[in-house]
Amino acid sequence: MSFDPSTLVYDARGLIPAIAQDADSGEVLMMAWMNAESVARTLSERRVTYWSRSRGAFWVKGETSGHVQELVDLRIDCDRDCLLVVVRQTGPACHTNRRSCFYSAVREGEEVELMAPMT
Amino acid sequence: MSFDPSTLVYDARGLIPAIAQDADSGEVLMMAWMNAESVARTLSERRVTYWSRSRGAFWVKGETSGHVQELVDLRIDCDRDCLLVVVRQTGPACHTNRRSCFYSAVREGEEVELMAPMT
Numbered sequence: 001m002s003f004d005p006s007t008l009v010y011d012a013r014g015l016i017p018a019i020a021q022d023a024d025s026g027e028v029l030m031m032a033w034m035n036a037e038s039v040a041r042t043l044s045e046r047r048v049t050y051w052s053r054s055r056g057a058f059w060v061k062g063e064t065s066g067h068v069q070e071l072v073d074l075r076i077d078c079d080r081d082c083l084l085v086v087v088r089q090t091g092p093a094c095h096t097n098r099r100s101c102f103y104s105a106v107r108e109g110e111e112v113e114l115m116a117p118m119t
Numbered sequence: 120m121s122f123d124p125s126t127l128v129y130d131a132r133g134l135i136p137a138i139a140q141d142a143d144s145g146e147v148l149m150m151a152w153m154n155a156e157s158v159a160r161t162l163s164e165r166r167v168t169y170w171s172r173s174r175g176a177f178w179v180k181g182e183t184s185g186h187v188q189e190l191v192d193l194r195i196d197c198d199r200d201c202l203l204v205v206v207r208q209t210g211p212a213c214h215t216n217r218r219s220c221f222y223s224a225v226r227e228g229e230e231v232e233l234m235a236p237m238t
Contacts, residue, residue: 003225019138019147026145028138031201043225076230077220078213082150084221094197101196102203106122106162111195 005039009081015051018083020093023072029093030101032059034083039074046071048085067091092118124158128200134170137202139212142191148212149220151178153202158193165190167204186210211237 010016015033022029032050034042038058041049045060048069052059062068069087076083094101097117105114129135134152141148151169153161157177160168167188171178181187188206195202213220216236224233 002228003230017136017150019150021147028140028147028203031136031138031196043228074225075221075233076223076225077150078215078217078222079220082220084147096197098197101198101201102194103197104195106193106195109121109162111122114194 003043005036005043007080008036008039008076008083009079010036011081013053015053016081016083018048018050018085020048020069020085020087020089023086023088027100028102029069029087029089029099032061039083042071042085043074048087062090065091065095067093069093122162124155124162126199127155127158127195127202128198129155130200132172134172135200135202137167137169137204139167139188139204139206139208142205142207146219147221148188148206148208148218151180158202161190161204162193167206181209184210184214186212188212 008016014035017031018034019031020029035051038049038051048061048071050059068090073086092099098115103115105112127135133154136150137153138150139148154170157168157170167180167190169178187209191207192205211218217234222234224231
């Protein structure tokens with residue numbers, strides 16, 4: 001059937017979480033939020049576009065930094081309330097200049113840093 | 120520093136999204152929610168424990184189905200408002216009996232099913 005973004009399940013703010021995964025390495029890069037229009041734009045432009053909760057505006061990932069996410073595949077979960085965007089990531093995904101936002105881990109009760117900023 | 124779950128950033132309901140990723144294949148399996156006590160239990164028991172929003176109760180993944188998630192690594196994102204749990208998944212992660220909850224994709228404007236239930 002033809003896909004309609006309004007068939008997804010959004011929260012009270014009209015948002016759905018979107019997990020970005022690197023198409024080549026499988027690494028989970030970040031999680032951010034989309035509204036229905038972000039989903040539509042991401043699909044039509046093939047450039048991942050979130051909704052920035054802090055700015056209250058569309059957020060074309062990498063528009064200012066150049067660290068864009070080209071959409072490879074958009075997946076929907078069983079409850080239709082979470083998205084997985086499989087992407088080709090240019091440069092770091094994280095605003096700290098690390099490849100992934102998930103650069104801290106809890107190991108043996110201690111918080112440790114797993115990766116350094118890209119140079 | 121010693122890790123304290125109260126240092127994470129929870130939403131107004133006291134919850135944080137947790138993405139589960141297969142430790143071996145890198146496949147993203149599901150996304151669910153945790154509260155601070157779920158995080159603490161997951162770390163101490165090494166068995167992933169979410170908070171069920173529908174039941175309003177702790178949800179030890181696989182407790183009834185046997186499809187448990189053994190914790191391999193718990194990671195925290197840059198904003199401390201999202202978790203990545205790297206797991207060893209027994210059987211399907213999805214309640215539809217599929218390996219991953221993300222079994223639908225949007226391709227050329229159509230919604231398609233990528234994987235069948237496990238037998």
